[in-house]
Amino acid sequence: MNRALIDNNALSNLIKNNITEDIIMGKILPGEKLIETKYAEEFGTSRAPIREAFYLLSLEGFVEKIPRKGTVVRGYSAEEIKDLLMIRCYLENLAIEKLEHQDISQDLVKMEQLLTAMEAKGSEKEYAKLNYDFHSQLVTASRSDVLENMYAKLGVPLLSVQTIAFMEGQNMEQSLAEHKQIVHLLREKNFAEAKQLLDTHNKAVFPRIEKYLEKKGSGAK
The missing domain is CATH 1.10.10.10 (Winged helix-like DNA-binding domain superfamily/Winged helix DNA-binding domain)
Incomplete structure (x- = not known):
């Protein structure tokens, strides 16, 4: 070429x-x-x-x-941003359900490497990128091409929405602690509790995004 x-x-x-x-x-x-x-x-x-x-x-x-x-x-409406987050939750929940039947040892190593990088975080944008990579690795661990391809399509929009969440006050320390706990639960093969924590962790983004959308709609700076 x-x-x-x-x-x-x-x-x-x-x-x-x-x-x-x-x-x-x-x-x-x-x-x-x-x-x-x-x-x-x-x-x-x-x-x-x-x-x-x-x-x-x-x-x-x-x-x-x-x-x-x-x-x-055209932009994304408030409803479409919420849809994006719901799709993200749905895909990650499907992915984690498949981990029980996969050898995820190397995936966990990669996720731990990302956790180390997240501890040395800089800006919200840098942390958001590492956060996206962490969740993407979790989807990769499912060994489902369908889930990986669908998740990849969320790509930049999802990364940008996650950046907004951290700029709107999402606690990076709490986020990091929950990521570590998810990896620990997966290593212990406690998949049910890992899935529950992941779902709670992901849905914590919603109120921050709603706050951002309210400010944007009111024209607040």
Whole structure:
């Protein structure tokens, strides 16, 4: 394959991910128009990767192309963000149910390595990324391609929502302690209690997101 094409594809995905995060974080509001020249200048590239990024965003439902207006942000509604979190809970609950029948020893090692990195956390954004990687590893441990592929599609939107949760006051120390307890329960093969804790842990995100959405809806800074 042409190297230039590969590089353009990678750049398009990078641009798409950056715009997605800005949409989820509320830096780009629904109804705003995305300007090709602005992003071409920002990323130091031609318009081709920008157009491809806009196309990828449209496939994922973040933007829509409106005749005579251009590419406009659709954004996620409050209800859709809640749906995203519910899907996340559902997929992770399914995944942890499958762990009892898998050899997850290497997965637990990787999860413990992530816990070490989480203890040396920096910003909320850095912690959120490690948090996403931890939960993603749990899904990988299920050895279900279907669950992995579906979870991967949550990707950047889920990461951005989790970042919001930590910025809205979610206690990183408590989050880390619960992650450690989940790993401990899995090592002890106490899968039922691990699943219960995971479900409680995941649903703790909801009130923080509701708080954020209320502030965003009221125009609070």
